[in-house]
Amino acid sequence: MVRAVPDTHGEILAAAARQFTVTGYRGTSLQDIAREVGCSKATVLYHFANKEALLAELMAPAIEVLRSLDEQLTGLTGAAAQEVAAQGFVDLAVRFRQEIAVLRGEFPELLCQPAFAHIQEISDRLRDALAGHSDRPGARIAALVLLAGISEACGEFADIPDDELRLALLTLARRAVEPVDAPLPHPPTTEDKDS
Amino acid sequence: MVRAVPDTHGEILAAAARQFTVTGYRGTSLQDIAREVGCSKATVLYHFANKEALLAELMAPAIEVLRSLDEQLTGLTGAAAQEVAAQGFVDLAVRFRQEIAVLRGEFPELLCQPAFAHIQEISDRLRDALAGHSDRPGARIAALVLLAGISEACGEFADIPDDELRLALLTLARRAVEPVDAPLPHPPTTEDKDS
DNA sequence: CTTCCATCTGACCGATCGGTCAGGGTCTGA
DNA sequence: TCAGACCCTGACCGATCGGTCAGATGGAAG
Helix, strand or coil: CCCCCHHHHHHHHHHHHHHHHHHCCCCCCCCCCCHHCCCCCHHHHHCCCCCHHHHHHHHHHHHHHHHHHHHHHHCCCCCHHHHHHHHHHHHHHHHHHHHHHHCCCHHHHCCHHHHHHHHHHHHHHHHHHHHHCCCCCHHHHHHHHHHHHHHHHHHCCCCCCCCHHHHHHHHHHHHCCCCCCCCCCCCCCCCCCCC | CCCCCCCCHHHHHHHHHHHHHCCCCCCCCHHHHHHHHHHCCCHHHHHHHHHHHHHHHHHHHHHHHHHHHHHCCCCCCCHHHHHHHHHHHHHHHHHHHHHHHHHHHHHHCCCCCHHCCCCCHHHHHHHHHHHHCCCCCHHHHHHHHHHHHHHHHHCCCCCCCCHHHHHHHHHHHHHHHCCCCCCCCCCCCCCCCCC
């Protein structure tokens, strides 16, 4: 019988993800994580420089996708920006349900950490795009409600398959977003378009 | 000059509300609250049995309103339930911005405390009503997104006056909620077509 | 003045937190 | 056989947490 290489690093990461989503970052101690993995707290700190680094590595993939979405958004305006923002964020939220659920609620404090330095600005731009770059309160409010609500929903509906959740959220987003006056500049043509 | 009676009890309550909204319940220590009030930590614990009791007293008014909304909802179905739920929750969220902001994010852990024993059930019923008591995933998801998003928005847009915020949120809620078969008082624009 | 009570405080407690450190196994390649 | 890299651990550290307690203060009542 092939004894699998004990991937302690990965196990710690997975255990941390599970616990952070339930108890939150603050509410989860390194001891808790170590207990679930079945190792000592010192082992956790052997694999990760500190608690913050553990969180950072956990979030890295999601953050990378968020960053690329931010790049896609540059230059877009009005309805085009809204559509790309909605589609991109729903996709991201569904794909990284667990990671999003961790950030939820502890957003403001976690953002102080250097690893998440630019997330605040990025999510502000995302929210702005979702509002069609309008400064009307109604549009701004709708954009915030959507971003926060979608984040929450992804953590909650773990039982619903990805495709169904994505479709429902996207439909909801399109219906909820304040329509901007400006017509779509030109329907997404051969520009770099997602699948 | 009449030296005002130092309402330490109230000052502690107010300071706690401010800090909880910023740093969260877990993230705020009794020391922090005492420092802002300008008294000792022991004084805080003289006025409140413990940290949990402080939170409970802070939340009491909001919880009372939530409970009465829950009563209004009993027996209502379909579009009527949706409208009452939307209107009632938006009103509650706007009126108790600060309190709602405290619960946001630390919901699951805080609900374990006996003072908030029935809140989970109440908010579940509220969500169910907002979904028009439909069991379609789309409706359930929309209801959750709205409840979570509205809670978040109220904490965020402290600069927007109550009336404006209430109107914007209610408009958003009516537009976002999945329409149930029963006729609506305010029929949505016919350009929206759903299955 | 004495008594009483509400208010407030500094000192202290045990528990737990994130994090450090010296050292013990185990495997591998020279 | 032995050196060294890698993985892991128990013991320990200072800081901070929520909470306790004996006592100081000060005003009102007798």
